[in-house]
Amino acid sequence: MRQAPAAPPPFVRLAGHPVRWRLLVGLATGDHRVRELVDLVGQPQNLVSYHLRLLRDADLVTARRSSFDGRDSYYRLDLDRCRDLLAGTGASLHPALAVARPEAPRPDRRLRVLFACTGNSARSPVAEALLRERTGGAVDVASAGSHPAERTHPSAVRVLAEDYGIDVSGRSPQALDALDTHGFDVVVTLCDRVREVCPELPGHPRRIHWSMADPAPAGTPAPAADRAVRRAAREIDTRIGHLLHVLPTLEPTPDRKEPR
Known part of the structure; x- marks a missing residue:
C-alpha cells in the first residue's frame, strides 16, 4: 500500500x-x-x-x-x-x-474586447494584435488610448512582425473618447494611468487591469526599446492565454451590438 x-x-x-x-x-x-x-x-x-x-x-x-x-x-x-x-x-x-494544460474553449458567440493604455502605441496595440491572432479573428478586438500618440511605436511594429508574424505597420493610434464604446464585453486596461481615467462604458463590461509599465517611453534608444517591448509582448501573450479561458464564461452586455 x-x-x-x-x-x-x-x-x-x-x-x-x-x-x-x-x-x-x-x-x-x-x-x-x-x-x-x-x-x-x-x-x-x-x-x-x-x-x-x-x-x-x-x-x-x-x-x-x-x-x-x-x-x-x-x-x-x-x-x-x-x-x-x-x-x-x-x-x-x-x-x-495531474493537471494538464487545458485548451481554451471557444466562445459560443462573437465577443468584443477593448484594450486601453495611455498612448495606444505599444502595449494596447500589441495586445489587440495578439488576441486577434490567437482567436483567428473570432473575437472582435479594438485598442485605444486616453492620450494617443502620433504613431504606433516602431518597436511594437518590429516585435510583432519578427516574433509573431503580424503586420501592424499600417495602423494608427486612436483616442478612447472617439471610439464607439457600445457593446464591449471586456475592457482591459494595461497601464495604471488609463485605469484611473477610463470611464464606465455602456453596458458595464467586465473590467480587468494588467499593471504594466510603458516599455518604451520617449527617448529610449531603439535596441533597448525593442528588448523592452519584446518582454512586454511575452507578458501580454501569457495574460491573453489566461484571458481566453475567461471569455467563454461572460454574459452579454445589456446594450449588446453586433460588430459591423
Missing part, C-alpha cells in the same frame, strides 16, 4: 488559509492595489499585507509600483505557477489527477 505523505503539499497549506485563498481568487481576475484587496477580504491592512508577503515569498504573487501613484503598488498573481503547483498537488494524491 502506498504510504501517505507526512503532510499536505506546500500549495495546499499555503492556499488553504481562508484569507490567502480569497486573495488568490481576487488576484486571479486581474491586478489590484492593496486597499482593494483589503476591501475584498474584509480584513485589516496589516493582516492582508502579512498574507501577501507569504504569497510573495512562495513566488505566487509579485508587486509593481504604480506608474500613476508611486506610493502605491499593484499585486499580480502568477497563474502559470499556480497551474504547475496544482498539477503537482493533484499528482501527489493520485497520478490521474
